[in-house]
Amino acid sequence: DAGVIQSPRHEVTEMGQEVTLRCKPISGHNSLFWYRQTMMRGLELLIYFNNNVPIDDSGMPEDRFSAKMPNASFSTLKIQPSEPRDSAVYFCASSFSSGRFFDTGELFFGEGSRLTVL
């Protein structure tokens, strides 16, 4: 079975450039999460969607970051303009949420997009 698919796996860009990261969640999952992982800050939740609707974007660092989910099978995370401090591994994860208490807690992660901003 196909897991969560992210692209690109590696991106090297220069400061000021626009970066778009893409994610295809597992078919049938209705929740999608964008995380950022750095050595200094560990794993941070940036934003999550439920049924294609952004529910909580309080983790988005600043206005330079934006995320969309136009349909159940695709999401993007955009950084414009990019800065060196945005260098990190960005993970997309998906899950099925029943909307009730005690969801399983099992997120399915993609392999990540490693972003380097020079």
Added chain:
Amino acid sequence: AQSVTQLDSHVSVSEGTPVLLRCNYSSSYSPSLFWYVQHPNKGLQLLLKYTSAATLVKGINGFEAEFKKSETSFHLTKPSAHMSDAAEYFCVVSAPFGNEKLTFGTGTRLTIIP
């Protein structure tokens, strides 16, 4: 509020010896607790989970963890380490309001010595 503290940032064990990765938690609710594993250049994968059923939880690849409420701990163990166990391990706590409320620990890097 909820949090997890992974007591060791790095653990090294010899192949064939026991593994112990320590995790303490804090939660205002009856928590759900998880261990995730991340192999180099890979995404995170669920290893095991505790959701208020049996306090001793068995996961994949021979790992298990015991929920101890009195000690607010959820340590991960394995009787005999294998080279393929070398990875980063994350302890995770969740409030009972859905997957978006996961709080990840800072991770423990496990090194296996041949």
